[in-house]
Amino acid sequence: MKRSLVIFNSAILSILVLYLLAFIANPLASRQPWVLFCYKCKACNSSCILGIDPQGFVDAALAGDPRVYIYATNVRLRLSKAAAIDPNMVIMVADKKVAAHVALNELHFAPDTEVVTYQVQARNAAQFCIRCGACERSCVLGLPLLREINQLRDQEAPEVKVSHVQ
C-alpha cells in the first residue's frame, strides 16, 4: 500500500475510533454510565404494557440526545394531541404507519381520530411511561432503566409535558 493510502486509511480508522469514543463519552456526560453494559437484547420490551421499547431509552443515553426515535406501539391518543407533541411522531391510523402531521394535513384524518403511536421521541416516551418498573425487573442485568426515564422526564420543559394518554 502506498504511503498516501496508508495515511488515508489510517485517517478513516481514526474516525471509527472517534465514533467509539463519542459513543462512550455520551453516557458518561449524562451520568448514566450503566447504559454501556446494555446487551440490547430487548428482554425488557415484552414487559411494557404501553408497548414502549425501554431499550430505546438506553439508545437515547448512548446517543446523548433525547430526541432519538424509539418504538412505542400501544399508546393511544388523539391525532391532534400526537401532532402537537411531535408532528414527526410515527403513528398507526387506518392500518397505515405515517407521521402525525401527514395524517392530519395530507391524509385529512379528523383531529379527534384516535391513533396508536408507533415510533416516538425518547423524551416523549418517557412522559408516556407509567414507571411501573416492569422493564427493570425483566432486564437480564437488572439495569436501572427508570433512572434514565426519570432523567428524561425531568429534562422536559413543563409546557411540553404530556398530561397523559387519553
Add this chain to the structure above:
Amino acid sequence: MTVLGAISLMLFLCALIAALRGWIPQRVLTLQSVLVLVALAIISLRVIVGPPILWAQIFTATSLHPITSTIAGFLFAGALQAAGGFQAAASLVGRVTHTPLGLPFAIVLLVNFPTIFAMPCGRILAAPLMPLALVLGFEIARLHQDKTMAAMVVFGFLVNAGASCAPSLIGGLGLLGEGMGRFPMGSFSKPNQMAILAITVATMAMIRLHYGSTLSMRAEEAPAGPSRPVPESGYLSFILFIAVLIAIVAVRLPIPIQTILTLMTVVVMFVARLSFRDLLGGIMLHPLSALVAGYVVAGALLTAGGFEVLQAVLVLLAEHTVLGYIGVSILVVFLPLFLAMPCGRIISVSLIPGVLMFGGRVAEASGFALAPAVLLASFVLSSAASCGPSPLGGVGNIGEGRLRIPGFWSSRPQALGIFLGVPLAALLVPLHGIQPPASDPGFALTMLLIGATAGVLTNILFGYRPHHIGGVIGGLLVGGLMVML
C-alpha cells in the same frame, strides 16, 4: 419508500459487492474505509436532499456489547494462552484421543461448545477457544493428511459460535426477537440450539464435500508455544474458565459478561504471574474495526430509510408476484444471509417488525396460528448466524485471519450451512410448541436424537465409521447438556 432510501441501499450493496469481488482492491481501500466512505456519502445525500437530519439517530444502530465482548474475549484468550491454559486443554484432549472416544468426541464437543454455553455474543467464546480449535483442527488434518479438516473444525466451531447468541438466555439475540415479538422469554431457545447443531454439521459438510478444493490456506500448523511441560497454572486457569462458564449459564448472574471475563483475566494474570503485554498477543484489530464500520454504515442506512425501502420492496414482491406472502417470508428469513452484517442485531432491529407483519399475513392466509412464531424463530437464528459468514468483520474473519485464508473464503460454506440448518428450527417450533419444557420426555428425546445424529455425521465427515463411539457419545452428551443447561 423514498428515492433517497433506494439510492442509499443501492450504494451500500454496490460498494459491498465491489469490495468483496476485489473491484475495489484492499491494497487501495480497506473494507473499513469503503464502508465509512459509503456511510459518509449516504449521510451527505441525506443532508442535501432529505429533511433535517437527527444525527443522534445514527448512533442507535450501534451496539457496544459485541465490541466489548470481543475485546474481553481476546484479552482473556491472551491470558489463557500465556498461562498455558490451551496447552492444558490440548493435553486433556490428547488424553481423550488415547481413549476409545478418540478425536471425534473432542471435535463434536468443541465445535458445539459455544451453543451449549450460549453467551450473549458468540465472540465471547470464539476468541478464547480459537487456539484449541486450531490445535484440534491441525491434529486431525495431520492424522488424515487433509488440511481441509482443519478448516472444517475451525469454521464449524465459528459458525456455531456466531449463531450461539440466538439461544442465549443471558441477553442473546433470541431475546431481542422474543421481546419485540412479545413471546415469553426463551421461547425459541431450545429449537434454535438444535438447529445450530444442524448448521454446524452442514457447514463442515459443505467444506468437506464442495469448498475444500478451493481452499487456499497459508497457515500450515497451529501456532505452537515453546515446548515445555504444561504448567500447573495452565490447568488451573482452564478449569477456572470452564467452572465460571457453567456458573454463568446455570446461575445467570446479573453481571455483564465482559466484567466477568475481565475479572477472570485478572485472576489468571495473578495466578500465572503474567504482564499486560502477555494479553495483547491475541488481539486482532480487523474484526473490531470492521464491526464498528458496519455499525456506522448501518446507522447511515437507517437514517436514510434504506431498511424501510427493503421492507417496501418485500411487500411489493409479496403482493405483486407469484411468490406471495409465503414465498417472500422465506426470502425474509434468509435476508440476513444476503446482507450479512457483522452483528445480527443490526438487521434484526430493523426488520423484525416486518417479519412479524409477514408472519401475521401468512397465518391469515394459511390458517396456521404458529406462523409468526415459526417465522420469527427462523429469522432470529438466520440473523444471529449471519455474523459468521459476514465479510464485514464477522466472527468468521477471526478464523480466516488465524488460518491465513484470503478472499473471505469461509462465507459461502457457512452461509449454505445456515441455509440448510435454519429449517430445523422452523420444524421444531410447531412440533414441540413455544417454550417446550426441558422435562418433557418427547422433547428431551428429540434433542438427544438430533445430538446423536450430529455426532454420527461428524464421524462420517472426518473419515471415521458412522458408529464410532466417540462421535455418538459426544453428540449424545451435547444434546443432553443442551437439555439440562
